[in-house]
Structures are given as C-alpha cells and as structure tokens.
Amino acid sequence: MTTAGKKSFQHKHTSLVLILAVLACCLCSCRSVPVTGRSQFLLTTESYENSLGAESYEEYKQEYPKSTNAEYNAALERCGNAIKAVANEVGDTNDFEWEFTVLDSEIQNAFCLPGGKVAVYSGIMDYMDNEAELAFVVGHEIGHAIARHGGERMSRSILQSVGAVLVSAAFDSEVIDAIYGTGTEIGVMLPYSRSNESEADAIGLILMARAGYDPSASYTFWKRFTNNAEGSSKLEAILSTHPCDSDRIKAMQDNEAAARAEYNKAKTKYGFGKTFSHK
Numbered sequence: 001m002t003t004a005g006k007k008s009f010q011h012k013h014t015s016l017v018l019i020l021a022v023l024a025c026c027l028c029s030c031r032s033v034p035v036t037g038r039s040q041f042l043l044t045t046e047s048y049e050n051s052l053g054a055e056s057y058e059e060y061k062q063e064y065p066k067s068t069n070a071e072y073n074a075a076l077e078r079c080g081n082a083i084k085a086v087a088n089e090v091g092d093t094n095d096f097e098w099e100f101t102v103l104d105s106e107i108q109n110a111f112c113l114p115g116g117k118v119a120v121y122s123g124i125m126d127y128m129d130n131e132a133e134l135a136f137v138v139g140h141e142i143g144h145a146i147a148r149h150g151g152e153r154m155s156r157s158i159l160q161s162v163g164a165v166l167v168s169a170a171f172d173s174e175v176i177d178a179i180y181g182t183g184t185e186i187g188v189m190l191p192y193s194r195s196n197e198s199e200a201d202a203i204g205l206i207l208m209a210r211a212g213y214d215p216s217a218s219y220t221f222w223k224r225f226t227n228n229a230e231g232s233s234k235l236e237a238i239l240s241t242h243p244c245d246s247d248r249i250k251a252m253q254d255n256e257a258a259a260r261a262e263y264n265k266a267k268t269k270y271g272f273g274k275t276f277s278h279k
C-alpha cells in the first residue's frame with residue numbers, strides 16, 4: 001500500500017471508529033439484572049434482541065414439528081404459565097410475547113430466546129422425572145432471557161468489531177483482521193459463559209420456587225443429567241450450550257434454603273408436580 005493509500009485507509013477507519021463510538025453512546029445502556037442485581041452494560045436494544053429472538057423461533061418451529069405428547073404439552077403449559085407470571089413481576093418483560101412449545105426431537109436441550117420464546121425438546125423431557133424438574137429448566141432458560149445474556153454476548157461482539165477496526169487502523173495487518181473476524185459472529189445459540197450459567201441458575205431457582213415448585217428438583221435433575229452424560233454422546237446438546245459441573249450443582253444446593261423460603265410463600269404449591277408416566 002502506498003503512503004497516500006495507507007493514509008486514506010487509516011482516515012476511513014478512524015471515521016468508522018468515530019461513527020461506531022457515537023452509535024455506542026446513543027444506544028448503550030446500563031441496567032441491573034433482575035433478581036441478582038448485577039450491573040450490566042449493553043450496546044443492543046431490547047427491541048432488536050427480541051426481533052432476532054422471534055425470527056429465530058419461527059425457524060426452529062419450521063425445522064421441528066410440535067410434539068403430540070399430550071402429557072408433555074400440558075406440563076409445559078402449566079409450568080410455563082406459572083413461571084411467566086412470576087417472571088413478569090421481576091423482569092422488564094413488557095415487550096415480551098411469551099410462547100411455549102414442546103418440539104418433537106431427540107435433541108436434549110431447551111432454550112428461551114430474547115422476547116420470551118421458549119422451546120423444550122421432547123428429548124430432554126424424556127430424562128425428567130416430574131414437572132418440577134421441567135420448571136427448573138424452564139426457569140433457568142427464562143433466567144437467561146430476562147438477564148439479557150443474548151444482548152450481552154452481542155454487545156461483546158460489537159466491541160470486538162470496534163477493536164478490529166482499531167487494530168486494522170493501527171497495524172494494517174490482514175492477519176490481525178482475520179483473528180478478530182472470527183469473534184464477531186452474532187448468534188443466539190452460542191455457548192453461555194460459566195458466569196451466565198450461574199446467574200441463570202440463581203434466577204431459575206427463585207422463579208421456580210415462587211411459581212410453587214419444590215426447588216430441590218433443580219439439582220436432582222442436573223445430577224442425573226450430568227451422571228448420564230458421561231459416555232453418552234446423546235447428552236452433548238444441552239451440555240454444549242449449558243456447561244455444568246459440580247460447582248454449579250453445589251451452588252444450587254447452597255441456594256436451596258433461600259429458594260425454599262420463597263416456595264413457602266407461594267400461593268399455589270405444585271410440589272414436584274405431575275410425575276411423568278415414562279418414569
């Protein structure tokens with residue numbers, strides 16, 4: 001590159017950085033995560049995250065048929081509605097358009113996309129003993145959504161892009177561009193970080209307890225799940241997006257007393273709910 005070309009390149013990139021910085025100042029927001037109170041920094045708006053969530057949800061529903069298992073559908077409707085009601089009390093969910101679907105697939109996973117779009121694969125429900133275990137999984141996934149963990153990951157991607165532009169302007173190296181380029185993927189199904197997992201557990205436990213489900217179902221489910229996961233490739237799906245280890249299970253047990261205090265105050269108590277007939 002000639003000196004003149006390099007100057008023009010750097011000028012162009014400096015302008016882009018300024019535009020991005022102005023955009024960031026206009027769009028960014030600091031908020032407290034519901035339940036845990038952690039401060040978070042976001043560069044994405046809730047309406048943008050929710051529109052991505054809704055779009056992605058339609059794609060999942062086209063890819064997988066709805067389950068015809070009446071027992072699973074009824075359990076998700078019951079516990080979904082109970083958890084939705086308590087999530088609406090603690091989260092900024094005014095713009096959520098809640099939806100709960102059991103997808104017919106052997107995949108062992110579940111998710112709640114931004115905007116309240118919840119899906120549970122029938123494959124993971126086959127591993128649940130009762131409705132309370134489902135309530136914890138649904139509460140955990142809704143925890144990710146009301147904590148806007150998707151928005152946080154996208155914000156990190158945007159910051160990485162800004163970083164890439166700065167690096168390009170400073171060093172003009174295609175290699176560095178390539179390294180940064182790999183980190184800018186925007187998606188809703190990327191693996192969650194360990195801290196996101198712990199936070200979703202903490203929120204999920206409180207939500208299930210307030211919704212009237214026995215909080216001990218949280219760790220009975222995860223213990224069985226992680227024990228079965230050893231040597232089973234079938235269980236890789238949920239563990240690839242929700243890494244779980246003994247620390248996570250211990251935290252669920254440590255937080256049980258606080259969750260039980262919430263459970264004791266719940267107006268309607270389901271206990272462990274319905275036991276699934278496959279058990």
Ligand SMILES: [Zn+2]
Binds near residue numbers: 200
């Ligand atoms: Zn998770």
